Each structure stands twice: as structure tokens, then as C-alpha cells.
Amino acid sequence: MKNLNELTHDRLREHVADELDRTRRRSAELTDAVDDEDLVRQHSPLMSPLVWDLAHVGSQEEQWLVRGVGGIEAIRPDIDDLYDAFQHSRADRPQLPLLGPSEARNYIGTVREKVFDLLERTPLEGRELVEQAFAFGMIVQHEQQHDETMLATHQLRDGPPALSAPPPPRAERQGLPAEVFVAGGPFTMGTSAEPWALDNERPAHEVHVDAFYLDTTPVTNGEFRRFIADGGYDQRRWWSEAGWAYRRKADLRSPRFWIRDGGRWMRRRFGHVEPLPDDEPVVHVSFHEAAAYAAWAGKRLPTEAEWEKAARFDPADGRVHRYPWGDADPGPEQANLGQRHLQPAPAGAYPAGAAPCGARQLIGDVWEWTASDFTPYPGFVAFPYREYSEVFFGTEHKVLRGGSFGTDRSACRGTFRNWDFPIRRQIFAGFRCARTPVEG
Numbered sequence: 001m002k003n004l005n006e007l008t009h010d011r012l013r014e015h016v017a018d019e020l021d022r023t024r025r026r027s028a029e030l031t032d033a034v035d036d037e038d039l040v041r042q043h044s045p046l047m048s049p050l051v052w053d054l055a056h057v058g059s060q061e062e063q064w065l066v067r068g069v070g071g072i073e074a075i076r077p078d079i080d081d082l083y084d085a086f087q088h089s090r091a092d093r094p095q096l097p098l099l100g101p102s103e104a105r106n107y108i109g110t111v112r113e114k115v116f117d118l119l120e121r122t123p124l125e126g127r128e129l130v131e132q133a134f135a136f137g138m139i140v141q142h143e144q145q146h147d148e149t150m151l152a153t154h155q156l157r158d159g160p161p162a163l164s165a166p167p168p169p170r171a172e173r174q175g176l177p178a179e180v181f182v183a184g185g186p187f188t189m190g191t192s193a194e195p196w197a198l199d200n201e202r203p204a205h206e207v208h209v210d211a212f213y214l215d216t217t218p219v220t221n222g223e224f225r226r227f228i229a230d231g232g233y234d235q236r237r238w239w240s241e242a243g244w245a246y247r248r249k250a251d252l253r254s255p256r257f258w259i260r261d262g263g264r265w266m267r268r269r270f271g272h273v274e275p276l277p278d279d280e281p282v283v284h285v286s287f288h289e290a291a292a293y294a295a296w297a298g299k300r301l302p303t304e305a306e307w308e309k310a311a312r313f314d315p316a317d318g319r320v321h322r323y324p325w326g327d328a329d330p331g332p333e334q335a336n337l338g339q340r341h342l343q344p345a346p347a348g349a350y351p352a353g354a355a356p357c358g359a360r361q362l363i364g365d366v367w368e369w370t371a372s373d374f375t376p377y378p379g380f381v382a383f384p385y386r387e388y389s390e391v392f393f394g395t396e397h398k399v400l401r402g403g404s405f406g407t408d409r410s411a412c413r414g415t416f417r418n419w420d421f422p423i424r425r426q427i428f429a430g431f432r433c434a435r436t437p438v439e440g
Contacts, residue, residue, distance in 0.1 A: 003327070004132050004133070004137075004195040004196065005132065005193070005195060009123075009124050009125075012124055012132065012133050013119055013120065013124070013133075015133075016119055016133050016136045016137070016140075017116065017119060019136075019137075019140045019410060020112070020115070020116075020136070020139075020140060023140050023143045023144055023147070023408070023410070024108075024112065024143070026144070026147050026338075026339065026408070027054065027057065027143060027146075027147055027150075029163075030050070030147060030150045030151060030154065030163075031050055031051075031054050031101075031105075031150070033154075033162040033163055034050070034157075034162050036100070036101045036102075038050070038157065038159075038162075039051040039054075039101045040094070040098070040100070040101065041094075041157075042091075042093070042094040043153055043156045043157040043158070044153070044156040044426065045090065045091040046090060046091075046156070046426050047090055047149070047152065047153045047156060047426070048090045048093045048149075048153075049093060049094055049098070050150055050153055051098060051099070051100070051101050051104050052083070052093050052096075052098055053146045053149060053150050053153075054101075054104045054105070054108065054150075055079070055082075055083055055098065055099045055104040055107060055108065056083040056085070056146065057108065057142065057143040057146050058104070058107050058108030058111045058112075059076075059079060059080065059082075059083035060083075060139065060142055060143075061108070061111050061112070061115060061139050061142075061143070062074070062075055062076070062111045062114075063080070064135055064138065064139060064384075065114075065115050065118060065135060065136065065139055066111060066114050066115065066118065068129065068135065068384075069118060069122060069129060069130055069135050069136075070114070070118040070122065072114060072118070075107070075110060075111060075114070076107060079099065079107075082096050082097070082098060082099075086387060115136075115139075119136065128383070128384075129384055131195075132195035132196075133195075133196075134195060134196060135384070137195065137196035137410070138196070138198070138384075140196075140410050141196065141198070141408075141410050141411045144407075144408035144410050144411045145411055147339075147406075147408065148404070148406040148407055148408070148411075148428075151163075151339060151406040151428075152406070152426050152427060152428065154270055155257070155269070155270055155426070156426060157271075159271060160271050161270055161271030161272055162270075162271065163270055163342060164342075165339065165340065165341050165342045166341065167341060167343070168336055168340075168341040168343060168344070168345035168346070168349065168405070169345060169349055169350075170346060170349070171279070171345060171346035171347060171348040171349035171350075172348060173217070173279065173346070173347055173348035176216050176217070176348050176360075177216055177358070178215065178216060179213040179214060179215055179216060179435075180213070180214055180216050180310070180357045180358040180359050181211070181212075181213055181357070181437075182209070182211065182212055182213070182214055182306070182309060182310050182313075182357050183211050183315060184208075184209060184210045184211035184212075185208065185209070186206050186207065186208045186209075187206070187207060187209065187308075187309045187312070187313040187320055188204050188205070188206055188207075188320050189204070189205055189206070189207040189305055189308055189309075189320075189377070189415075190202055190203060190204045190205055190377050190415055191203075191204050191415045192204040194322070194413065194415065196410075197413070197415060197416075198388065198389070198416075199380065199381065199382055199383045199384075199388060199389050199390075200374075200376065200377070200380070200388075200389035200417050201377075201415040201416060201417060202377065202379075202380065202381070203377060203378075203379045203380075205377055205378050205379065207305050207309075209303075209305050209306055209309045210436070211436075211437055212302070212306055212434050212435065212436055212437070213434060213435045213436075213437065214302060214306070214307075214310050214357070214359055214432065214433075214434050215299075215359075215432035215433045215434070216348075216358060216359055216360060217281070217347035217348055217359075217360050217361055217432065218281035218282070218344075218347060218361060218365065218366055218368065218430045218431065218432045219281065219282055219290075219293060219430065219431055219432055219433065220278060220279055220280060220281055220282060220347045221265075221276050221277060221278050221279075221280055221281075221282050222278030222279065223282070224255065224282040224285070224293060225265065225276075225278070227292075227293045227296050227297075228253075228254055230296070232292060232293065232296050233247065233252060233253050233254070233292075235296075237295075238292040238293075238295045238296045239288065239291075239292045239295075240288065240291060240292075242288065242422070243287075243288030243289075243291060243292055243422075246286070246288050246422075246423050247288065247289075247292075250423070252286075252289065255282055255283070255284045255285045255289065255425070256284035256285075256425040256426065257269065257284050258276065259273065264276075269342065269343060270342050277346070279346040279347055279348075280343065280344045280345070280346055280347070281344045281347055281361070281365050281366045281430045282366075282430050282431075283344055283366050283404075283428055283429065283430050284425050284426065284427075284428070284429070285369075285425060285429060285430060285431065286422060286423050286424060286425045286429075287301075287369045287398045287422035287423075287424075288422055288423065289425075290369045290429075290430075290431035291369075291371075293431075293433075294431070294433045297433055298435070299433035299434060299435040300371065300433065300434055300435060300436075301369055301370055301371040301431060301433065301434065302370055302371065302432070302433075302434035303370055303371050303372050303434075304370040304371075304372040304399045304401055304417070305372070306370075306434055307362075307368065307370050307401045307402070308401070308414060308415070310355055310357050310359050310362065311323075311324050311355055311359070311362040311363070311401070311402070311414050312324070312355075312414040312415075313356070314356040315356065316356065320414075321414065322413055322414055322415075323335075323353075323363055323413065323414050324353060324354060324355035324356070324359070324362050324363060324414065325352060325353050325354065325355075329409060330353070330363060330364070330409050330412070333350070333352045333353075334350055334352050334353035334363070335350055335353050335361075335363040335364035335365075335403075335409075336349070336350065336361075336364040336365045336405045337363070337364045337403060337405065337407055337408065337409050337412060338406075338407070338408045338409055339405065339406055339408075340405070341405055342405070343405060344365040344366050344404075344405055344430070345361070345364075345365055345405075347360075347361070348360060348361075349361060349365075350364075359432075362401075362402050363402050363403055363412060363414070364402070364403050364404065364405060364407070364412070365402075365404060365405055365430070366402075366404050366405075366428055366429060366430030366431075367400040367401070367402060367403060367404045367407075367418055367427060367428055367429040367430070368400060368401050368402045368429070368430060368431050368432055369398060369400055369429060369430075369431040370398065370399045370400065370401055371398075372398065372399045373394065373395045373397065373398065373399070374392055374393055374394070374397040374398065374399050374417070374419035375393050375394070376389075376390070376393055392419060396421065397419040397420060397421060397422075398419065398420065398421075398422045399417055399418070399419050400417075400418040400419065400420060400427075400429055401416070401417070401418070403416070403418075404427075404428035404429070405428065406428050407428075
């Protein structure tokens with residue numbers, strides 16, 4: 001995001017309006033791409049029907065902006081329970097009396113009209129919820145997060161392709177080192193200054209990280225194929241106890257959406273079945289698969305502190321930056337974000353987005369599993385509601401960093417923390433490995 005601290009209130013309102021518009025266009029693209037029958041269908045028990053996500057973003061917008069910020073009478077209090085993500089599991093949502101596609105579109109349009117009116121007359125100071133337009137930014141990020149969820153639903157749907165996008169830029173990996181070195185020492189993790197940062201990114205705090213090596217790029221399909229060819233899925237020694245139990249229960253033999261076709265590998269990608277590109281980062285792997293590969297390779301997954309130091313710390317000036325390349329918002333020359341392409345870019349792409357340590361593609365392309373559990377930072381305060389982060393803290397969820405090709409720039413920065421169950425594979429997740437230097 002822009003440096004919101006430097007914008008006047010009028011310019012900040014313009015920026016918020018642009019972000020709301022841009023985000024809603026993406027939601028429309030994802031839902032207008034299919035017919036009403038497809039919108040109400042559940043494509044996987046792991047995901048909601050697309051029409052639920054569409055109305056849910058409107059419901060959250062109504063609750064936090066129309067009611068919470070504006071104090072305006074509720075538009076549809078009767079549907080609050082239907083679109084409360086904690087009240088009904090994704091598997092059960094198709095059986096609920098949900099708004100139909102036309103009704104859902106009308107509802108979110110009505111909410112948005114009231115929000116634009118509210119934006120014009122709401123003081124952007126004096127209350128923590130509206131300081132520097134925080135609540136508006138939270139809603140932008142929330143809708144973009146659901147847009148990425150809807151994109152994952154598109155990947156799970158059967159039938160002909162409904163979405164299209166140009167391929168990502170080519171890359172030249174030759175000459176790149178396999179690993180980069182990150183020196184040990186303290187750095188400032190998290191943020192207390194980013195106006196739209198969410199509660200689990202806060203507060204900024206000093207963390208000491210020992211020296212380590214990090215893969216220059218995410219692990220590729222070709223590299224992961226070698227793990228499979230070497231019997232990686234069949235050898236207990238590479239897997240944790242929980243990982244091996246899950247591998248056996250789910251009968252895992254390759255990343256999700258890979259297809260064995262005789263002597264070659266294919267993949268299914270948004271309705272296309274195509275040869276597996278060896279040079280792209282592997283995607284749709286669980287934490288357990290990532291950790292097993294790392295063990296097979298004689299490495300490990302990085303902690304999230306290691307990941308963030310590699311992505312943000314510049315030893316030349318001793319500062320942490322918003323992104324690997326500095327403080328400027330991500331552009332198309334720096335990262336593969338925002339559904340601009342419907343696949344990861346080849347490993348080694350985006351040299352303009354490289355971190356000071358030399359690592360590439362830390363932002364965009366694939367979410368990267370880390371070894372860390374999702375826990376609060378020292379001094380964490382839930383805001384504006386416990387259910388965003390606090391109820392998920394603990395050992396059940398692993399942290400992912402960096403965003404994917406389906407993540408919007410508004411919901412991705414060097415401090416942004418994603419989390420999920422270690423068995424999840426429908427998300428756009430990959431990984432890179434780390435290792436500790438050998439002493440002596």
C-alpha cells in the first residue's frame with residue numbers, strides 16, 4: 001500500500017475508494033465468469049459455494065463499516081448468522097438458505113453505496129477503528145482474501161476453463177546461486193507503523209536470528225519430481241510422525257493436481273491439463289510434504305523469523321523494509337501478485353524484486369510454508385475482534401509467508417502472516433528450504 005501516513009484525508013479517501021473499486025472488480029470477475037448453477041454449487045467440501053463468499057464479503061462490510069463505523073441501521077440483520085464463518089462449516093454451507101446470485105449481487109451493491117457515502121463524511125481520526133482509514137483497509141483486505149479463496153475454488157471446479165490470463169515472464173536461473181547466506185544478529189520483526197497491518201503482524205519487536213542459508217528460489221516442480229522418483233513418499237524416515245500418518249491416510253503420492261501420464265507428469269490448472277513445467281515453483285503441497293522434501297534434501301524449512309529477516313532486513317543500512325526490494329508498493333516488475341497470471345512464474349524471475357540477501361520471489365508466486373506455529377508476538381493485542389487471529393493461535397496451524405500469484409498487493413507485505421492446517425493442499429502453497437551452517 002502507499003505510505004498512508006503521508007496522505008491528506010482527502011487523498012486517503014480517494015485511495016480507499018480506488019481500492020474498494022479495484023477489489024470489487026476482481027470479485028465480479030471471479031463470479032461473473034461462471035453461470036448461476038456454478039455459483040451455488042459446492043465444488044469441494046473444503047470450500048464454500050462461490051455465492052456464499054460473495055455475500056459474505058458484503059455482510060462483513062455491512063457489519064464493520066455500515067454499522068460499526070457509521071452507526072447506521074442494519075440492512076440485513078436476518079442474514080448475519082448465515083454468513084458468520086464461525087457458525088457453519090464450509091461443508092454445511094450449501095444446505096443453508098443462502099442469498100441467490102442475483103440477490104447477493106444486489107445486497108453487496110446496496111452495502112457498497114452506503115459505504116461510499118460513509119467514506120465521504122467519516123472523520124478519519126479520533127477513533128482507533130477509523131484512524132488512517134483502518135476499518136476500510138481491513139475490509140479491502142478481507143474481500144481480497146476471499147477473492148483468493150474463490151480463485152482456489154475455481155481451481156477445484158470441474159469443467160472447461162472459466163478464467164484466463166497471460167503467462168508470467170520468463171526467467172533465467174543460470175548463474176544464480178542455489179542458496180544465499182543470511183548473517184546472524186538481531187532485526188526488527190513485525191510492524192507498529194503500517195497503518196493497515198492486521199493485529200497478528202503487531203507490534204514491532206526485536207528478534208535475534210542465528211546465521212543460516214536460504215534457497216535462492218522456491219523449490220521447483222523439477223526438484224520435487226526428483227524427491228518422488230527417489231521414493232520420497234514411500235520412505236518413513238523423511239516424514240514426521242504426524243506427516244507420515246497423514247500421508248498414509250490420504251494416500252499422498254504427489255502434489256495435488258499432478259497427473260501421471262505414462263512416463264511423464266501433467267497437471268490440471270484452472271481447467272487446463274498440460275505438461276508439468278519443471279522450472280516453476282511447486283504448488284499445492286502441504287506443510288508435511290514440504291517438511292519431508294526438506295529432510296530428504298538434507299535441509300529444513302525456515303522459521304518465520306528467518307523468512308522475514310531474509311525478506312526485509314538490509315544489512316547495508318541496518319533497516320527493515322516493507323518489501324524485499326524496499327518500501328515501494330509492488331509492481332508487475334517486482335512480484336507475481338493479484339491474479340495477473342494464473343500460475344507461478346519460473347524460478348529466478350523478477351530480479352527487480354530480489355531481497356538484499358539475494359533471494360528471489362519471496363513475495364508472490366507461492367505462499368511459503370515455514371516451520372513456525374501460528375503464535376502471537378510479544379505484546380499482541382487483538383483488534384478489532386478476537387476471531388481474526390487470536391482464536392487460531394497455537395500448535396494446530398503453521399505460518400505461511402509471502403503471498404501467491406492469487407494474493408492481492410493489499411493483502412501482502414513483508415510482515416503479513418497467513419496460517420493454515422499443515423494438511424492443506426488446495427491453497428496456492430509451496431516452499432523453500434533453509435539450513436544451518438556447519439560449524440568448523
